[in-house]
Amino acid sequence: MDPSIPRSPPLAYSPSRSEPTPPPEYEPSVSFNSYNEAVSFVQMYSPCTTMHSVELVKPRQSFLESLKRALAPLQAIAAAITVSSVMSGIVPLTQQELASGGPVMMVFGFAFAGLMAFTIALSLADISSGFPNVKGGLIEYSRRLAPPHLKRISSWVVGWLHFSAFVTGVTECAFSLALFATSAIEIATGVMPPRWVTVLIHVAVSIAFGFINAFKINIDMLSVAWHFAGPIVVLITIAASNKDPPSISWVFTHFENQTGFHNTLYVVLLGLVQGAFTMTGYDAPIHTAYNMPNAAWQVPQGIICGFLVSFFMGEVLILTLLFGIKGQDLASILNPVVTGNGVIEIFVHLISRAGTSCILVIFIGTLFFCGQGILKAVSEIGHELATKGAFPRSEYLAQVGPQGQPARVGWLCVGISSFTGMLYLGNTTLLGAMSSALAIEMNLVYTIPVALRLVYPNPSSFQPGPFSLGRFREPIAMVATWWSVTGTIIFSIPGVYPITPENMNYASVLLLATLGFILGYWYYSARHWFGLSAELDLNRKRISSAIELEQLGHAYSARYSVASKGDPGYDTELDEIENWLDNLERDLYRMK
CATH class of the missing domain: 1.20.1740.10 (Amino acid/polyamine transporter I)
Known part of the structure; x- marks a missing residue:
């Protein structure tokens, strides 16, 4: 599958398994054997990001590549x-x-x-x-x-x-x-x-x-x-x-x-x-x-x-x-x-x-x-x-x-x-x-x-980063x-x-x-229609592999089946997943 395609889990997808496996709980110490393995992991579990911007680190870099990186x-x-x-x-x-x-x-x-x-x-x-x-x-x-x-x-x-x-x-x-x-x-x-x-x-x-x-x-x-x-x-x-x-x-x-x-x-x-x-x-x-x-x-x-x-x-x-x-x-x-x-x-x-x-x-x-x-x-x-x-x-x-x-x-x-x-x-x-x-x-x-x-200050939706104005x-x-x-x-x-x-x-x-x-x-x-559902409808048309669709459905159906769009818990669960992915991607980019 083309890594430039933004991925999103299908909200209405019902997996064939009786007990779908949810994505693993994020741990800051999650380890990968290689950067490529980490990229594959994010491509599998990320519904909100586009991986076309991720560049794989090569074992050897030319002078121009090193200069560009510097x-x-x-x-x-x-x-x-x-x-x-x-x-x-x-x-x-x-x-x-x-x-x-x-x-x-x-x-x-x-x-x-x-x-x-x-x-x-x-x-x-x-x-x-x-x-x-x-x-x-x-x-x-x-x-x-x-x-x-x-x-x-x-x-x-x-x-x-x-x-x-x-x-x-x-x-x-x-x-x-x-x-x-x-x-x-x-x-x-x-x-x-x-x-x-x-x-x-x-x-x-x-x-x-x-x-x-x-x-x-x-x-x-x-x-x-x-x-x-x-x-x-x-x-x-x-x-x-x-x-x-x-x-x-x-x-x-x-x-x-x-x-x-x-x-x-x-x-x-x-x-x-x-x-x-x-x-x-x-x-x-x-x-x-x-x-x-x-x-x-x-x-x-x-x-x-x-x-x-x-x-x-x-x-x-x-x-x-x-x-x-x-x-x-x-x-x-x-x-x-x-x-x-x-x-x-x-x-x-x-x-x-x-x-x-x-x-x-x-x-x-x-x-x-x-x-x-x-x-x-x-x-x-x-x-x-x-x-x-x-x-x-x-x-x-x-x-x-x-x-x-x-x-x-x-x-x-x-x-x-x-x-x-x-x-x-x-x-x-x-x-x-x-x-x-x-x-x-x-x-x-x-x-x-x-x-x-x-x-609308909401500590659950925003955590200050390393650059913070604090009390100002x-x-x-x-x-x-x-x-x-x-x-x-x-x-x-x-x-x-x-x-x-x-x-x-x-x-x-x-x-x-x-x-x-x-x-x-x-x-x-x-x-x-504007919002996540529109993005999902667009991405569904661009997913050519039924196997990958099933994998994404198994990974996230457990979380999305709790609340459907319009329910009170929908936005809360979506924010929880986004925070989980933000932490994961932050560690991923540090690996570069």
Whole structure:
């Protein structure tokens, strides 16, 4: 049987034996003669996990294999840095930020938003440490942390919101890359390419993301190197070329308001958008590094270290761009004449057009790595939804490639991204609103598991791991929840007055449409089948051997025959089995 197939025991299966043999009670000291024997054991008894991510340890390893294994702990940090990609968030929003508070809000607004987002990162790291080697990420976290009557709907909402947000992220990265590419063409040739060229670049980049994901090409370390080298090159370029830099007091104290709103507090809220939007995506290790050895420590470390590195790089980049404004001429940056982008205008004033084109290559590369990293994460999220039957043709989408990569879900995301990019041919405001909708959805996705852990503390469903916040868990979770709600409001309010159809913030409209689809789909269809039973029905179709089906039935029928779906003891027994398997898999990965 293909080890890439997720296995689940048939709930309704009645074994031929009169006295079925239950699975052995888990003991931490359970011993195996070999790692392969342990893998076979988990494949036999695991109903909730997918073994395609398990790599067998070879007696002899080549130098490259040894190097890859040595660098494995850095993969989680690399994933967080790639998906957060502060340059991809800061550069496109700089012009908007300068009009909504000026330099002082760019510096301190980013710092405040980063501090608040850090509480969310800490809370997610705490939860991930208690659920090591759990496939499904925040979807599964939400299901396990919720009370019995909310388990299915919480995982459904989190799964679809997360999938929608990350697909939007892929689209945003590809589209922003296309805009910077056309700007580079305009600077180099003096001719502005038509819209169809932008759309063509967008589609080509999306397809490139898909190929990298389908062939499981690991470019995480190259991405980290690019994310470090890019801001350094920008810093050196500005430091060497700006002979008339702004004063320190101007950078740290100047407040600018060109929004049309006269309420200072309202403008300050608008000034938090850049930081709140940029400091997201640090949950990537939860989805891409859950199968690492010692995941109970490596995943939280990836979240925290990736967040701190991204935050530091973001502040450095912001200060670099602000000190690059020649002669404190903020008006020319807010009203750019070359390409319509304020950051590009900064470099046009400092260096030649050829040099500006080279700087744009740095921005383009950053967006490319970010988009590919997001596609990698959303493929795992989409695969988890597919194994639960959430999509039409889920059985087809749930199949994985020879190396365990969920390529088919990745191509689905590429198709959605390409189609959405084509809307630019007829509407230029929709794609602009998607960035705010993305940030709102991510805030909601982070809030649900954190709030569930806060409101429904259940020691039987969650045991703290090696990374634990201890007594600070509740106050940090309260601040994290408050900030998520505040962020949702910030991204929904209009940014310019007077409000017109052209400058209206359509993020709230997109969010309501997304929530309407998710909740409507749940009420009219998914509530009748989504959950474990849907996953079992899917997996039954994929089990080709009647003998293996009988073995799984004999192993688990004793436990599942006590309570059927809908009975009070059903969720309790399921949680007991999951805890048993979590302990088993934790020891299994330690054997590697």
